[in-house]
Amino acid sequence: MMVWLRRKYLWLSLGAMTLVLSGCGQNWGWYVVSPSTESGRINLKFLINGLGYTIALSLCAIVISVVIGLMIALPGLAKGAAPRAMNRVYVECFRAIPILVLLLWVYYGLPVVLDIGITTFWAGVVALAISDSAFEAEIFRGGIQSISKGQVEAADSIGLSYYDKMRYVILPQAIRRILPPLGNQLVYMMKMSSLVSVIGLSELTRRANELVVTEYRPLEIYTILVLEYLILILIVSAGVRWLENKMRADER
């Protein structure tokens, strides 16, 4: 019941927003993306087709950044000074570089340094994943550190190896605490994927920019762009919340 109510308000507010935006004066020219005309349909389709790249880019970057983030977080929890220093250097460096700057460097700089070719898509994935992994490493470290020392000691006392201790005792408990900030970070990264438009990847934002240049209707086209991101991220948020609830239900 509560879920249904909350959804209802969500859709009501979305609808109201669209109505208000479309109703204010003659300055609007919705024909440019109107589903009832042939050219409007073509434009709309052109805009929405950017979804594929935006989603693929975010998904690849998320998976890679979670793996790197965990691999960076674990040395940060070690007793030795060397692994901890490695963790600090990685986190501090990549956290300090703006995503846009890192993206430009990966796309224009990395091919020169490594003498390789890189597509706009993979440049985007690499930049987003590296930048994000620094934040995720901190999220993982915090979550793992919040598990009581007694759990580690109990795992040690029954002779579990480091891998088994992490896999069966620490991470399953830590993941419940990690999930909310991790969800936050995923949403943040999806939004940051719009930056990849500057190097020419034909995702949502790039397509909107291109259409604005030919149609001269920035207001309508960018409004559609706002709605595209809004809907996409609301779906992701709902997914994260569902996962959180599911895990809470498993916990007793």
Add this chain to the structure above:
Amino acid sequence: MTDDGREPIIEITGLGKSFGDFEALRGINLTVHNGERVVVCGPSGSGKSTMIRCINRLETHDAGTITVDNIELNENTKNINAIRREVAMVFQQFNLFPHLTVVENLTLGPVRSRKMAPDAAEALARQYLDRVHIPEQADKYPAQLSGGQQQRVAIARALCMEPRIMLFDEPTSALDPEMISEVLDVMVELAEEGMTMVCVTHEMSFARKVADTMVFMDAGEIVETAPPEQFFSAPKSDRTKKFLNQILQY
């Protein structure tokens, strides 16, 4: 060898441990024989917990040697793991794994560190749950059990490792008074079956009942080691007398 021919299984000599400037343990010498029940008591902060935590290397020691079952405890991970398979521990705060059921808590060690087949491990787990008198709680989660039941699950988890030595670190200190006896009963049964036990506790009537040897610690040192009859009726050290007076007052 002792007079009754029992082998020493834990040998601690010259053990020392510091936390920064604080000297938690100083020159500890202690030998525990196979099948012996040692009860360690003393005021809080006297180093009792630190000492028994050194035996399965939950704490590293700075000085002296610890030998368990002829394996010396040092940096060597292989030695540490070998000793941890022989030595099980029961904690003051139970430290059960809250995300696993009781049976899963019990089988994790045997399956993952002793490479036992999962169904054999489960049979073993149910057998030990029987022995701590809570077979019906097997499929519940720790949070659904009372404190006394949780501690008995923890004892069963330790037993599932089929250890040669059991360490108890104040196993009843976090329990409500009415639950203490159900845990002590299980420990008495274990003692009667001949398990080698090193037990840090303030339960003096339990100590009188099961201990072969009483150890009194104060300020990081072993002050007195004696059989319980002598320890309780004629303690040698003034510090022991003072401590016993304080805790046996009521």
